[in-house]
Amino acid sequence: MLKSLKLHGIGPVGDLSASFGDRLNLTTGDNGLGKSFLLDVCFWSLTGTWPGGRTALPAVEGNRDKPTIAYEVQGAARQSRGKDKGPKTAAFDFPSQTWTKPTGRPFKPGLVIYAAVDGSFAVWDPARNYWRDPLTGRKEGEEQPKAYQFNPENIANGLKDGERVLCNGLIADWVEWYYQRSSTPAGSPFRYLEDALAVLSHPLEPLQCEEPRKVFVDDSRKFPTLRMPYGVVAYPQWSAGVRRIVGFAYLIVWAWIEHRQAAELRKEQPTDRIVLMVDEIEAHLHPRWQRTILPAILKVVDKLQENLSVQIHAATHSPLVLASVEPHFDENQDQLFCFNLHDDQTVTFDDLPWALHGDAIERDLIAGRDWRQGRKIA
Numbered sequence: 459m460l461k462s463l464k465l466h467g468i469g470p471v472g473d474l475s476a477s478f479g480d481r482l483n484l485t486t487g488d489n490g491l492g493k494s495f496l497l498d499v500c501f502w503s504l505t506g507t508w509p510g511g512r513t514a515l516p517a518v519e520g521n522r523d524k525p526t527i528a529y530e531v532q533g534a535a536r537q538s539r540g541k542d543k544g545p546k547t548a549a550f551d552f553p554s555q556t557w558t559k560p561t562g563r564p565f566k567p568g569l570v571i572y573a574a575v576d577g578s579f580a581v582w583d584p585a586r587n588y589w590r591d592p593l594t595g596r597k598e599g600e601e602q603p604k605a606y607q608f609n610p611e612n613i614a615n616g617l618k619d620g621e622r623v624l625c626n627g628l629i630a631d632w633v634e635w636y637y638q639r640s641s642t643p644a645g646s647p648f649r650y651l652e653d654a655l656a657v658l659s660h661p662l663e664p665l666q667c668e669e670p671r672k673v674f675v676d677d678s679r680k681f682p683t684l685r686m687p688y689g690v691v692a693y694p695q696w697s698a699g700v701r702r703i704v705g706f707a708y709l710i711v712w713a714w715i716e717h718r719q720a721a722e723l724r725k726e727q728p729t730d731r732i733v734l735m736v737d738e739i740e741a742h743l744h745p746r747w748q749r750t751i752l753p754a755i756l757k758v759v760d761k762l763q764e765n766l767s768v769q770i771h772a773a774t775h776s777p778l779v780l781a782s783v784e785p786h787f788d789e790n791q792d793q794l795f796c797f798n799l800h801d802d803q804t805v806t807f808d809d810l811p812w813a814l815h816g817d818a819i820e821r822d823l824i825a826g827r828d829w830r831q832g833r834k835i836a
Contacts, residue, residue, distance in 0.1 A: 459567055459733055459769040460500055461532050462545065467525030468516045469495050470797070470805040478771070479793035482756065485773045486780065487797030491805050493773035494575065494737050500771055501735060503529035504567040505582035506559065507605035510574060514557075516550055525550040527557065533565040533584075533731070568731035568769075569717050570605070573706050575738040577698075579608040581713045584729050585720035613705045614693075625716075628708045629693060632682040633670045647715050653761040654707040658754045660747045663687055665700070699742035703751075707758070710734075714762050731767045732759055740776040748778040753786050787812055 465474040470492045485493050501509045508514070516525040530545040546564075548557045570582040582605040606624055608617060616627030626634070635648035652667050659665035663686065670680035673692045681693040684700070696704065714732075721728045734755060740748045752772060759768040774780065787794075794810040 459532050459731060459767075460504055460771070461530040462528075463496075463500065463503060463530075464528040464545075465499065465526075466528075467523050468514050468527070468550070469499075471807045474807045476795065476807065476809075477793070478769070480767075480791045481769060481788065482783070482786075482792040483769070483771045483795070484752075484780070484783065484793070485771075485795045485797070486775065488799055489775075491797035491799055492807070493797060496807075497572065497735050497737050497771060497773055499527060501570065501572045501580060501582075501605075502557075503527065504531060504570050504733060505580075505587070505605050506564070507580065507582060507587075507607075509572050509580040509605070510576075510578055510607060513555075515555070531565040531567050533567040566729065568729045568733050568767075569713055570733045570735070571709060571713055572735040573702070573709075573737065575741050577610045577613075577702065577705075579613065579705070579709050581606045581608070581709060583713060583717050583720065585717050585724060585726060608709070610701075610705075613709065625712060628705065629679065629681060631708070631712060633680050636667070636670055647711055650711045650714070650762060651707060654711055654758050655704065657758045657761060658703050658707055658751065660744075660750050662746070665704070697742070699744065699747065702742050706736075710758065710762075728763075730765065731769070732762075733769045733771070734759075735771045737773050739772045739774050740779050745776075745778050748776050749782045752779055752782055756786060 459480065460478055462477045463474070464476075465471070470490075474492075474496075485496060487493055495514065498509055498512050499514055501507070502514070514527075526547050526549050528545050528547045546560045548559045550556075551558050566584040566588060569584065572580040574580070587605055606617060608625070612625070612627065614628050616623065616630060617625040625631075631647070632651070635646070635651065639646045639648040648667070655665045655667065666685040668683040668685050668690050671683055671692060672679070673681050673694055682704075683690050683692045684696070684704075710732075718728050736755065739751055739755075743751060752774075755770060755772075756768070759766050772779075783792075789812055792812075794812060796808050796810050798806050798808055800806065
């Protein structure tokens with residue numbers, strides 16, 4: 459997991475410093491101040507891959523002071539020497555327009571999954587995206603294997619690298635898992651998927667998995683179906699909000715199943731931690747669903763395996779999401795941050811003290827205003 463981050467010379471904040479909580483890290487602030495940028499840098503610090511190819515670049519104007527990203531990762535590293543531990547610093551190389559990370563075998567942060575606001579995802583698996591050389595970490599000139607990058611089409615229909623099939627996709631896996639569920643009742647991927655959807659769906663609008671069915675005359679495939687309060691709906695007719703929630707649940711289950719299988723093939727122990735990153739967690743969701751989604755994400759990992767720790771980095775504009783955390787926020791392991799734009803047009807990144815907000819429905823407007831300004835609500 460990511461313990462801390464310090465940025466110099468990049469982003470809207472000249473010098474940004476953050477010490478992250480072990481469990482929940484929630485960031486708010488107005489549009490364009492750096493929430494998505496921060497999540498991108500966090501993902502790169504953990505995995506060495508820029509999600510969606512969105513490389514953080516320093517501003518063209520201004521001085522040429524050396525931009526740096528300092529990060530501290532805690533994970534199942536094999537290094538035992540003290541010099542290998544602690545924060546690492548990456549510097550921006552202007553001629554090559556790349557970030558140069560320190561050499562040596564990096565820490566394994568756990569299984570890392572990033573849900574971007576545009577519907578894309580990135581997944582980094584310590585059993586499949588880590589250097590294979592057990593001694594040196596990498597060979598001369600070799601780059602760390604990249605994370606798997608999914609656009610909405612890849613999520614539905616699969617992801618390939620040349621002839622290699624990296625992921626079968628939601629449609630194919632759902633159908634296969636459904637018909638295999640009775641033969642593998644213990645640890646069945648479909649049971650995991652059902653459990654994840656039961657947690658992530660709203661209590662008043664449960665998403666219940668139904669038997670796959672053929673939908674189109676000229677398409678021989680069967681498609682996933684969900685029973686909703688108003689009837690059974692097949693995948694092609696799912697709303698944007700349902701697709702995002704189901705896609706997120708599917709990738710969590712798929713990534714965990716693939717990780718366990720890869721770890722078994724490599725004769726390694728599976729990871730004991732997952733890092734989930736969600737940008738604009740409220741995107742496409744009805745306000746009623748916004749009030750339940752973040753607490754649900756905190757619980758969903760429990761459905762995969764006991765004693766599996768989770769660290770969440772989430773960005774939001776929604777006062778309803780912020781208020782929904784009240785019964786769950788633990789100041790010993792959670793952190794709240796805010797990007798603030800000041801009258802002199804400078805941007806700061808501030809830790810916010812936790813404060814009770816009151817009822818989310820009656821006070822959502824004032825909550826949104828006061829959160830952006832970093833003030834407690836009376």
